Amino acid sequence: MERIEGSGASQLVQLIRAIGYNSDITIELATVTAEPPELKIKVDHMNVELEKDDLIVAQSLTKYKRKVNLKSEGGTEISVTNLNPMAPPFKFDPGAIFVGQGTINFSGININSANQTIKEAELEFIDELKKDDRVIVVGINQGQTYIILDRAVMY
Incomplete structure (x- = not known):
């Protein structure tokens, strides 16, 4: 890495630009378009649906x-x-004694x-993913695989 010059704030910005950006992982929002077991999602910025073979789902979102x-x-x-x-x-009587069958x-x-x-x-x-659920996904492997982390809820 070459020497960073400038004020402290400028050096920090340059350092973040040099090592802080990770293009291998993206965090996105998506919508469930088909429920499990044939799970499909549509990531907000993509024009195609991702099928279950492209997805890893957090256990808490499954049955x-x-x-x-x-x-x-x-x-x-x-x-x-x-x-x-x-x-x-x-009527339950706590003092009662029951005999017999x-x-x-x-x-x-x-x-x-x-x-x-x-x-x-x-x-x-039993609260697995349902159609139209909004989910938080992480793209890995240059967007070839997506991990569904959790449902997205807005208040």
Whole structure:
């Protein structure tokens, strides 16, 4: 690199121009034109649609499952839908003792002062990309591949 001359501000500008510009990576906005599994997007400044073979998608924008541990302290509310609409309503009596066999249908239970721990629960994330979603993309390999980083939201 040759010697940079001028004032401090001028030297800084020249230095940024010399090493600060990276033409290998571009950050763009795009619109989803077709949903997965046949994902397509249209980058704002391009006239063509990019197909799934040209795209890498962040996992958070796909349908996926994760294992988690859940912990609740100081109260939990659990609600369950009655699967038998013909069954009479059930009132929960915490002092009741149930003997025998059968099924109890209920619409909810409140455990106001209980701590709850669920180990190795599975969460399924289903909010994958939809048509017309705006996304933030990064072009790499001279624009041959695009990485979809996240949805773009404007307020």
